[in-house]
Amino acid sequence: MLEKVVAAERTLPDFDNPPAVETLMGVHFTPIEKWQGPYFGLFWSRIKKDYPRVELQPPVVDAPTPELALAQLQSRMELPVRCWFFNQDETRLIQVQRNLFLHNWRKVERTDKYLHYDNLRPIFEKEWQGFRTFLLDEGLGEPGIQLCEVTYVNHIDRGSGWETFADLSDVFPNWCPATSGNVLPTPQLVAINTSYPLKGVGGRLQINAQPSVRQTDAKETIQLIVTVRCKPSSSSNQDIYRCLDEAHRWVILGFTDFTGRKMHDIWGRKT
Amino acid sequence: MSSPVLERARPQLEKPSQNQWSKVTSLFSSAPWVLDALHGIARLAELPANWDGYGSPRIDPRAIAAASRFVASVAFESLPSPHVVPVLGGSIGLHWRCGTRELEFTFQADGAVEFLKVIGPDIDSEESMEEGTLRRETETSGLKLLLWMIGTP
Numbered sequence: 472m473l474e475k476v477v478a479a480e481r482t483l484p485d486f487d488n489p490p491a492v493e494t495l496m497g498v499h500f501t502p503i504e505k506w507q508g509p510y511f512g513l514f515w516s517r518i519k520k521d522y523p524r525v526e527l528q529p530p531v532v533d534a535p536t537p538e539l540a541l542a543q544l545q546s547r548m549e550l551p552v553r554c555w556f557f558n559q560d561e562t563r564l565i566q567v568q569r570n571l572f573l574h575n576w577r578k579v580e581r582t583d584k585y586l587h588y589d590n591l592r593p594i595f596e597k598e599w600q601g602f603r604t605f606l607l608d609e610g611l612g613e614p615g616i617q618l619c620e621v622t623y624v625n626h627i628d629r630g631s632g633w634e635t636f637a638d639l640s641d642v643f644p645n646w647c648p649a650t651s652g653n654v655l656p657t658p659q660l661v662a663i664n665t666s667y668p669l670k671g672v673g674g675r676l677q678i679n680a681q682p683s684v685r686q687t688d689a690k691e692t693i694q695l696i697v698t699v700r701c702k703p704s705s706s707s708n709q710d711i712y713r714c715l716d717e718a719h720r721w722v723i724l725g726f727t728d729f730t731g732r733k734m735h736d737i738w739g740r741k742t
Numbered sequence: 743m744s745s746p747v748l749e750r751a752r753p754q755l756e757k758p759s760q761n762q763w764s765k766v767t768s769l770f771s772s773a774p775w776v777l778d779a780l781h782g783i784a785r786l787a788e789l790p791a792n793w794d795g796y797g798s799p800r801i802d803p804r805a806i807a808a809a810s811r812f813v814a815s816v817a818f819e820s821l822p823s824p825h826v827v828p829v830l831g832g833s834i835g836l837h838w839r840c841g842t843r844e845l846e847f848t849f850q851a852d853g854a855v856e857f858l859k860v861i862g863p864d865i866d867s868e869e870s871m872e873e874g875t876l877r878r879e880t881e882t883s884g885l886k887l888l889l890w891m892i893g894t895p
Contacts, residue, residue, distance in 0.1 A: 493764045531760040555763075564763055575763045624762055659777075660769055683766035684817075689780065689810030694766050 483720060484727040487739030489585055490631075490695070493624040496588075496595050496715050497566070497573030500614035500706075503606065506569035511554045514567065514605050518598070522556035522565060529553065530568045565598055572602055573620070588621075588719045596712065603708075616706040618674075621718035623726060625695040626685060632737045633693070636661050636682075641733045642693065643680065667725070672717045674701025676725045697726045767814045775823035779813045779836075782826035789828055802832040802851035808880075809834040809849040815881040816888055838891055845891045847876075847884060855880050857887055 515525055530553040553568040562583070566573040574595045576586050606612060627633070632642060637657040639646045648657065663680040676699045683694045699721045703714035727735070769777060786801045793800070813824070813836070825837040833850045844860040855876040862870040876883040 493762065495761055495763075497761075566761065573761055575761070577763050620761070622761060624764060626764075626766075662770055681766070682769040684769060684772070684776070684780065684810075684814040686765045686767060686811065686814060688807055689814045691769075691777075691780065692766070696762070 483723045483742070484735075485741045486735070487741060489738050490625040490627050491578070491585060491623050492626045493575060493577040494586075494588070494591065494622065495573050495575040496591065496621045496719070497571065497619075498599070498614070498616050498711060499571055499618040499620065499700075500616050502570040503611050503614060505611050508552060510609065510611070511552070511567065513609065514602065515554070515556060517601065517605055518556060518565065522558050524557040524561070526555040526557070527552055528555055528566075531566075531571055563594070567602070570617075572599060572614075574598055592712070592715065592719075595715075596708075599711075600708070613706060616703055616711060618700045619703055619711055619714040619718055620698065620700045621715060621722050622696060622698040623722050625697070625726070626692040627695060627734070629691040632734050641731050643729060644731045645729070665729075669699065669701060669721055672701045672714070672721070674699055674718065674721075676721050678725060678729055695726075695730075697722050697729070699725070767817055772814075772817035773819040773821060775821075776813060776817045779824055779826055780810055783809050783813065783834060786826070786828050786834060793828060794830065796830070798828075798830050799832040801828055801834060804851050804853065805832060805834045805849045808853065808855070809836060809847075812836070812847070812849070812855075812881060812884060816885055820892060821888055822892075838888065840891050840893070843891045843893070845887055855884070857884070859887065859890070 511525075515522070530551045553566060553571070556565040556567070558564070560579070562577060562579055564575040564577075566575065574591070576591055578585065603614070606614065627642060633639065635657060636659065637648065639661055640648065643663060646661065646663065660682045661680075662682065663678070665678045667676040667678075669676055676697070678698075679694075679696045681694045681696075683692055684690070685692050699718035701714055701718055703710040727740075767776075783806055787803065787806055789801055791800050792798065809826075822838060822840055825839075827835040827837060829835045829848050831850075833848050836847045836849070838845045842862055844858075846858040846860075848856045848858075850856070857874055857876060859872040860870055
């Protein structure tokens, strides 16, 4: 199924060889009141065939809405746990905590084919519906959705469009190295954090560029993370999927607008 | 589960998104010497065969990758800058010195990492030396040795 390219017409910018190494989509919800540690295991028993390995992680502690902030303050004494469930070839991951359900895809080998959102959304739908069914079967109720999230993690390696930070304006046209008195040399490192309001969809687009070393091969790279979080109209699946589609659209538009045309050529921009 | 204590002790893993799976080490939170060390290791890839005049092969890419990963994993400001050297047979040496203590790691093409600890002013004395191989969990074992070198119990 993963190999099958969905033949949907793509109207958004598209690239032959995008720098994305990981994408995720999912939902943040009001903490499930009756959730306890053993439910992680019960849920795993339902998906273990497809996700045979599990890992415990510290929880995500973001509280981007007042509802989530209050819930976190009230639950400080509870065991802080997030579970990662890995699929067989460890290219996909489900993340669960009492207020969060996310699905990640990552590129393991540099030669791995990039999986488009069109391929990944049906997988998310299946897994999310499975989680909702689990919650209902266990009497844990319906999750009250606070936010939908789509995040793309990109690695722009040194040597692929940039050599030093003097080249950074080729990568990010909004970066300008000019100083008022030309006293300072070229910076050794540059990081960029930006946030844009998305008024039409009641959300926010965040872009973070960090000079980094990739831990798998110690290659120097600029890690560019593009995240959109927005609030769906309701907790229905239909509204969640609509919201994720809109978040994805803004991630792609934001990524394309934020990066330079020289880089688009390197990544093989098609549309 | 990651220990919160260990998390604080390790180099800052950049997590602008806590939901991220792929891991990187931020160069902003790494020691200033890390970039120089990584560039030094990368430059060794350019050495031709017989770079030492004694028939040594080119530096093995696996040794380069292993040494680079190790440097990225011990990117602490409290460590001094290592000296990066090519080693006979296509391996890479990272050499640290702190006061009277010295530590050398040799990254070989087959994945083996050898170490040599030296303490005291008389480096010719056998009693001042200890050598061995890091067989498993190279990063953890190597970090313990580095902590020994800077005098942390």
